[in-house]
Amino acid sequence: MKVLVTVKRVIDYNVKVRVKSDNSGVDLNNVKMAMNPFCEIAVEEAIRLKEAGIATEVVAVSVGEKSCQEQLRTALALGADRAIHVEAEQELESLNVAKLLAKVVEAEQPGIVILGKQAIDTDNNQTGQMLSALTGMAQGTFASNIEIKDDKALVTREVDGGLQTIELAMPIIATTDLRLNEPRYASLPNIMKAKRKPLETKTVEELGVTIKEHTKLLSVTPPEERQAGIKVADVAELVDKLKNEAKVIG
Amino acid sequence: MNSYKHPYKDVDFVIRHLLNFDAFCEQNKIADMNSDFTAVILAEAAKFATHQLDPLNQKGDLEHPILKDGKVIETPQFAAAYQEYVAQGWASLSASEEYGGQGLANLLSVACNEIWQSANMAFSLCPLLGQGAITAIERHGSEYLKEQYLAKLISGEWTGTMNLTEAAAGTDLAAIKTQAVYDDGQYKISGQKIFITWGDHQMAENIVHLVLARLPDAPAGMKGISLFVVPKYLANEQGEYNIENDVRCLSLEHKLGIHGSPTCVMSYGDNDGAIGYLVGEEHCGIRYMFSMMNHARQGVGVQGLGVSERAYQAALDYACERIQGSDKAGNALKIVQFGDVRRMLMAMKSGAEAMRALCYYAGLEADREQASNSSDEKAQFAAQTAFLTPVVKGWSTELTQEMVSFAMQVHGGAGYIEETGVAQYVRDARILTIYEGTTGIQALDFTQRKTLLDNAAQAQVMMEKIAQTCALNELDENVKKALNSALADAKQGVEYLLENPSQASFVANYYLQMWGYTIAGWLMAKAHLAATKELQIGAGDNDYLTTKQVSCEFYCEHFLVRTQACLASIRAGGDSVMSLTEEQFFSHVN
Numbered sequence: 001m002k003v004l005v006t007v008k009r010v011i012d013y014n015v016k017v018r019v020k021s022d023n024s025g026v027d028l029n030n031v032k033m034a035m036n037p038f039c040e041i042a043v044e045e046a047i048r049l050k051e052a053g054i055a056t057e058v059v060a061v062s063v064g065e066k067s068c069q070e071q072l073r074t075a076l077a078l079g080a081d082r083a084i085h086v087e088a089e090q091e092l093e094s095l096n097v098a099k100l101l102a103k104v105v106e107a108e109q110p111g112i113v114i115l116g117k118q119a120i121d122t123d124n125n126q127t128g129q130m131l132s133a134l135t136g137m138a139q140g141t142f143a144s145n146i147e148i149k150d151d152k153a154l155v156t157r158e159v160d161g162g163l164q165t166i167e168l169a170m171p172i173i174a175t176t177d178l179r180l181n182e183p184r185y186a187s188l189p190n191i192m193k194a195k196r197k198p199l200e201t202k203t204v205e206e207l208g209v210t211i212k213e214h215t216k217l218l219s220v221t222p223p224e225e226r227q228a229g230i231k232v233a234d235v236a237e238l239v240d241k242l243k244n245e246a247k248v249i250g
Numbered sequence: 251m252n253s254y255k256h257p258y259k260d261v262d263f264v265i266r267h268l269l270n271f272d273a274f275c276e277q278n279k280i281a282d283m284n285s286d287f288t289a290v291i292l293a294e295a296a297k298f299a300t301h302q303l304d305p306l307n308q309k310g311d312l313e314h315p316i317l318k319d320g321k322v323i324e325t326p327q328f329a330a331a332y333q334e335y336v337a338q339g340w341a342s343l344s345a346s347e348e349y350g351g352q353g354l355a356n357l358l359s360v361a362c363n364e365i366w367q368s369a370n371m372a373f374s375l376c377p378l379l380g381q382g383a384i385t386a387i388e389r390h391g392s393e394y395l396k397e398q399y400l401a402k403l404i405s406g407e408w409t410g411t412m413n414l415t416e417a418a419a420g421t422d423l424a425a426i427k428t429q430a431v432y433d434d435g436q437y438k439i440s441g442q443k444i445f446i447t448w449g450d451h452q453m454a455e456n457i458v459h460l461v462l463a464r465l466p467d468a469p470a471g472m473k474g475i476s477l478f479v480v481p482k483y484l485a486n487e488q489g490e491y492n493i494e495n496d497v498r499c500l501s502l503e504h505k506l507g508i509h510g511s512p513t514c515v516m517s518y519g520d521n522d523g524a525i526g527y528l529v530g531e532e533h534c535g536i537r538y539m540f541s542m543m544n545h546a547r548q549g550v551g552v553q554g555l556g557v558s559e560r561a562y563q564a565a566l567d568y569a570c571e572r573i574q575g576s577d578k579a580g581n582a583l584k585i586v587q588f589g590d591v592r593r594m595l596m597a598m599k600s601g602a603e604a605m606r607a608l609c610y611y612a613g614l615e616a617d618r619e620q621a622s623n624s625s626d627e628k629a630q631f632a633a634q635t636a637f638l639t640p641v642v643k644g645w646s647t648e649l650t651q652e653m654v655s656f657a658m659q660v661h662g663g664a665g666y667i668e669e670t671g672v673a674q675y676v677r678d679a680r681i682l683t684i685y686e687g688t689t690g691i692q693a694l695d696f697t698q699r700k701t702l703l704d705n706a707a708q709a710q711v712m713m714e715k716i717a718q719t720c721a722l723n724e725l726d727e728n729v730k731k732a733l734n735s736a737l738a739d740a741k742q743g744v745e746y747l748l749e750n751p752s753q754a755s756f757v758a759n760y761y762l763q764m765w766g767y768t769i770a771g772w773l774m775a776k777a778h779l780a781a782t783k784e785l786q787i788g789a790g791d792n793d794y795l796t797t798k799q800v801s802c803e804f805y806c807e808h809f810l811v812r813t814q815a816c817l818a819s820i821r822a823g824g825d826s827v828m829s830l831t832e833e834q835f836f837s838h839v840n
Contacts, residue, residue, distance in 0.1 A: 014255065030791035032258070073290060186294045188339035188352055195282055 001111035001148075003055040005046040006101065007075050008036040009068040010121040023219040026121070035071045038116025041176040044183040045146060046114050047079035054148050055111070057081050061104050063088055063097050069199060076194035077186035083199040084108075086207065094122075096211050098130035103207040105135050110171065112153065117142050117175040128175035138168035142177040251671040252567040254304040254369050254560060256296030259794045260603055261361055262289050264610050267780040268773065271357065274614065278621040280355070288358060295362045298338060299369035302331050307370040310510020311674045315451065317502050322450035322512045328373060332406075332453040340366075341377055341406025345384055349400040356620070360552055360613035364606070367556025371678050372510030374556075376409055376448040378549050382542050383410025383460050386477065390530035390538045395479055399458055409454045412546075413443040413461040413480075413516060414539065421691060423462065423536060424471045428518065430463040430478060430526060439463050439480055439526040440519025442500070445685075449514025450482070450499040456491050457482040461518065461526060462535050469533065477535035478526035480518065496524040507677030543687075544639045548612055550686045551642035554650035554679065555605040561657035561675040562598035568670070569595060569660050585660070593808075594656040600774075600805045601653050603798075605646045607773035608766075612638040630711075637700045637708035638769070644692030644759075645766025647682035654679045693758035696765070702751050706744050709765075713740060716772045719779075726778055726799075732806035733775045736768045739813040743820050756824030764816035771810040778802035 011017060011026065012034040018027045035043075049055040060075035062068045063086040072083040086100050105113060113135075118125035132139035140146070140155025144163065147154040148170070157164045158177045186194075204211060232238045242249045265271045266285035275283045310325045317323075335341065344359035345351025359381075366374035384403050387395050402408040419425035428441025439461055443449075450457065459480040468474030484493040496519050503513040518524040530538055569586040576582050585591045615638060619631035654676045658665035665672045683689045701709055716737050720730055743764050747754060754761075781798040784790040833840075 030793060070290070074294075077290075077294070185298045185334075185338055187337065188291070188294075188343060190339075191291055191294055192282075192352060195287065 001049075001055050002057045002059060002108060003046040003049055004059050004061060004105060004108055004110035004113045005039075005042050005075070005080065006113070006115045006127075007039045007043065007060050007062040007068070007071050008116065008119045008121075009033050009062065009064055009071045010036045010119050013037060013120055017222075019220050019222045023221055025217065025220050033067070033070070035074055036116050036119045036121075038118060038120070038176050038178075039071075040116075040183040041178070041180050042114040042116050043075050043078050043080065044181045045174075045176060047184075048181065049112070049146075049148065050079070059084060059108060059110070061086065061101065063092065063100050065089055072199055073194055074186065076197045076199070077191040078184065079190065080197075082197055085199060085201045087201055087203050088211075090211075092211065093213060093215055094124050094127045095130055095214060096209070098127050098134055099209045100204065100207055101127070101131050102134040103209060104202075105131070105137075112146075112148070112171060113137070113173045114146075115173070115175045117177055128173055132173040135173070137171050137173050139173045139175075140166060140168055141175040143174045144177050144179040146174055146180070251308065252564055254300050255563060256292065256300065256365060256368075257559060257602075257606075258289065258293065258296065259791065260606060260798075261292060261364070263777070263780070263794070263798065264606055265289075265357065265361065267784060268607060268777050269357070269610060269614050271614070274617070274621075280621070283355065288361070291354075291358060292361055292365065295340065295365050298335070298340070299365045302334060303366065303369035303373055306331055306373065307510070308671055308674065310370065310372045311507075311678075312509075314509045315502060315512035317499060320498050321452065322499050322502065322514065324451045324453055324512065325510050328510065329451075329453040331373065332376065335377065336406035336454075339405075341380065342404050344381075345400075345404040346388065349388075349396070349404050351404045355614075356616045357610060357614045360548070360610055363549060363552045364556045364559070364609070367553045368560040369556075370510070371553055371557055372508040374553075375508065375511045376451070376453070377406065378553075379412055379447055380406065380408075380410040381549070382412050382546050383458050385542045385545060386460055386529060386538055387479065389541060390477070390534075391479070392527075392529075395527055395529065398485070399479065399481075402456070403458060407454060408456040408458055409448060409451070410458045410460065411446055411449050413446055413449075413459050415443060415445045416441070417444055421688070423475065423539075426462055426464055426475055428461065428463040430465050430476060431523070432465070433523070437478060437526045437528055438519060438523025439478055440523050443516045443518070445503070446499075446514040446516045447511055447685075449512065449516045451512060455483075459497065459516070460529070462539065463526070465532055472536045474533055475535040476532050477529040477538050479529055480524050480526040484525055496521045505681075507674065507680055544616070544635055547639050547643040547686050547692070548609065548616075550682055551605070551612075551646040552609050554647040554682050555602060555609050557675050557679045557682075558598065558602045558605060558650045558653040561654045561672060561679075562595070562602055564670070564672050564675070565598060565657040565660040566595060568664075568672075572662075591660055594660050596801070596804050597808060598653050598656050600801045601649055601809065603777075603801055604770040604774050604805055604809065605649065607777060608638075608770045609642055609646065611773055612642045633704070633708050634711065637696075637712065640692035640696040640700060640762060641766050641769060643686065644683075644689045644696065644762045645770070647679075648689055648763065649766070650679050650682055689759060689762075693762040694755060696762045697747060697754040697758040701744065701747055701761075702754065706748055709740075709744050712765075712769060713737060713744075716740075716768070719772060719775055722779065724779060724782070725775060726782070726803075729775050729778050729802060729806050732810045733771055736771050736810050736813040739817040740764060740768045743817055746820055750823060753823045756827045757820040760816040760819045764813045764820070767809055767812050767816070771805060771813075774802040774805045774810075 012032040015032050020027045046058045050058050058080045060072055060080040061084040062072050069085050115128040142158045143155045144158045145156035151170045153168045153172045155166055272284045313325045315322050315324045342351045343354050347353040387399055430437050430439050461478045461480050462475050464474055483491040484495050485491050486493055498517055499514040500517045501515045569591050572585045573582045574585050615635045619628055622628045657672050658676050661670055661672050664670050720734050743761055781795045785795045
């Protein structure tokens, strides 16, 4: 069985994010970039499936500009066997990414596609679900455990207030939640080996997808800075302020 | 406490633009290696260090190793971190591929070492020493020793120690008393060694001690000392290393810093003698030790860089958070807004960057030596490396004391309280000017062996390199002025030394520091040039590059000028240093 695992290049989670002065987006100029943490979990799960003898090949795929090959190399260093880079210069909305991924799925015929449940830059949480709809594959989202048994997959999902375990018919789409696993570090010998692993580039045209944007980003604003507190004279004033200024009590 | 962040932009700038590592790789046909790939490797090393080693740094300080039933039990969680370090292959970075190493450039090993030392100096001493054992066996050991020990040392499954010092033989190794006798086909070692870093622990299956000892027929002094491999566990007939050798840790030292690193008193041969294996030939031990000295001493210089960078990061975060006072409009001020705090932050920033430039430059010189095919060229690179070694060690680690002290100063009273963690950096860093040859020894080595012995030939080579940079039209005028002035000081310092060799020991430290500021100043000037060039090309990170220019300018104004004071003290010679009698030193109390 082949595992397809998706990797997104995002702003490093340690970086203090700055919004561009014209509010057109987050400033990504010369900022440290890294693999989306949920994607790291996805890669780890794919490698574990291979180590457990369930998967035979792990293919990492990323959609984006040329620099996302860095993150694909990281996936290769972590243990993926080969990588596919779908070149796209402009930032794509989730549906377009899902359509491109669907084409890759069609070509690769994986038994399982593992995606991060969301990316920490846009927090959309929809590419996996869209890919499921486009491919007609069953979906197990927010997975905290994945078990493959023959032609069935048991996926434990993190839902509000508890866990839900579902049985899916293979092939499946799974999206990872934080508790699925703890990603490993790339070892030095594997980093060296990753240089020689195949990394194939495909264009949007080659995949035959027409990019159509359905949403337009109007503005990005940073959260308001926290204001200094004030001292109130008595309980009556506190209640008054909560009622009339903060409007948190009726 | 904040967490360690790899200064990847500065590291990348030094490797890519200052040292032009890509050109080096291309010229020497080093396949698959360049600045881009170096950045990938360092990013992974940094990830591991930030998440696994840095969080254990304070733990090592608080939960010292203990000696229990003759065994040293290291700080909790250190063993797991060490095993992970080994599993990830970091121990094998620069060792030869023949024995399972990755055979990567020394420059990479320097850059990784900075990361380990920044994150956790006490922990990282263990693999640093293993490196010494590897080099000794690789260069001088018999085929048998290589076969038995190298692969396991390189992988890190076994660790190594260096056993030189004895109670009466510190700086003066000629006084070594540990004995080796050849008995029944094997060498047996007996004696006591002190200050043995990571002399015992439970993190690895075996510990390979490299021990200096004297054979019965040995000539007196330095030329009578031999080097032995003494493993903690010996092999049984099946080749399994599980027979306890006659070696044990007698006690652990109580130290000012690097608490996480057990400093052992080691006893060899309490019973029938510890079985040892001769490295190379008899009586040549000191020569072998010297052959590892450049690497070991430069490694300590890099420790200085590592802890300076780490302490700077702690101070910077604190200065940007701590609020004290307010401006006229009543806005609260962060202490980073105060002039003197700024001065200290700039000094730490610029100082760490200068150390990095020097350490990495010297590291690449060793690669150039290794890569060269011409014996003349090889000899020249070797001589430059030898010239730079005492500077890397003696200058960087002395400047480190100032850096960590600034980091504490920025924290104010809170810094003196252990909780902030910055006090640990001050305590840990203090050993750096002492072990692996004190600054005094580095200064003597630099004046006697590296300047007077070759009639300042290598100093001359360095001065010419600096003069070439000074002659470049594109060099910023102020930087050029400062560098020219320092170069003139260095020239006069060399002249003074050559004319007054009898004064060498009195002026040695000033001479060494003067050269340190000058060479690092030269590299900062080159960095200024490179940053300016990159800014003109316009494809780089303007914010970083402009910052780099300012940092270089600060260096010229605040550090490079110190050569003037050094030169003045050099010229004063030894008169006031030596004129008192011993009794006169007590004249204020007697």
